[in-house]
Amino acid sequence: MIASEPTLDKDVEARASCSATCRESVIKTSAAFVIAALCCASSANAFDRSRPEVKSFIDDTAKEFALDRQAISDLLAQAETKQAILDAISRPAERVIPWFEYRDRFLVERRIQQGADFWVANAQSLDSVRDPGIALTIAGILGVETSYGRITGRYRVVDALATLAFDYPPRAPFFRGELQQFLLLTQEEQVDPKAALGSYAGAMGIPQFIPTSYRRYAIDGDGDGKRDLWSSWQDVISSVANYLRVHGWREGEPVVVNATLADKDLSRFNVATIALNETVRSLRDKGVTFSTQQPDDAPAMLVVLQGKDGPEFRVGFTNFYVITRYNRSTMYALAVHELGNAIQGFMQDVKR
């Protein structure tokens, strides 16, 4: 591990490397919480609706969102606590894998070919996105998230969210909120809440949107009146494009460039958080060498990575930061960007 690594968001990096499909923020677990979760889960599978917190959830949700109380209660009666979900979310962060290993997980020939197939099959939708940078980023995101819809999660979303809402104290408020959003979503989009599948953390469909993101950012790209992120590629592409735009994507601007540092002492940089805390000029003033057409005052960030032969450096711009809003990890954003470029390169080679 290089000296700068602890200043990166380690937990997020570790999580992203454990499961590309999980875009949850950092989940810090203590042994006590894990043990508590295990105890709850081992006793029974079906939810006990007489538990006070379950009862008040049903009452509060029905009241706040004008939903049918009995329908919520009936659905939760069929939800099950899954030990595998608690195991997955409680899994202690594995060692933080270095960038060169992380990259090798995603930048593999098979995934690049799958990306090219995705591109050819959806050329029209991708064209309609207009900005080629967004289109390549979408291709990268869908490849890293689910291998273009091949691995979208095997849990019922209602089981995942109910398990985490009621049997995982560290994130209970967050997941109770997501469970409410899921109830609203299934009603709005006419999805069967008993049948919808997703990741252990309730991320759904080809782009792995959690319920809040689904409701907020999903787009009906094919115009059939439903936002279907499980099976409509047009909806998926429009939705990810919308997510990126809403989070500040700038058309025509670069994502990230290679950089070198003459002086490897990183104490003059703040790389503790993922933030656009520098500009093109401030980085150059601090001795970072990189090539860009971006103006001096363009927001930027130094990205430090562990390469095979020592530290590697990049300068990320606004669009790099935007990709980290999809999954809060610099390695994730870089893998997405490089996968998109690799797909483009692959298709150009095929054309020749």
Ligand SMILES: [Ca+2]
């Ligand atoms: Ca649709």
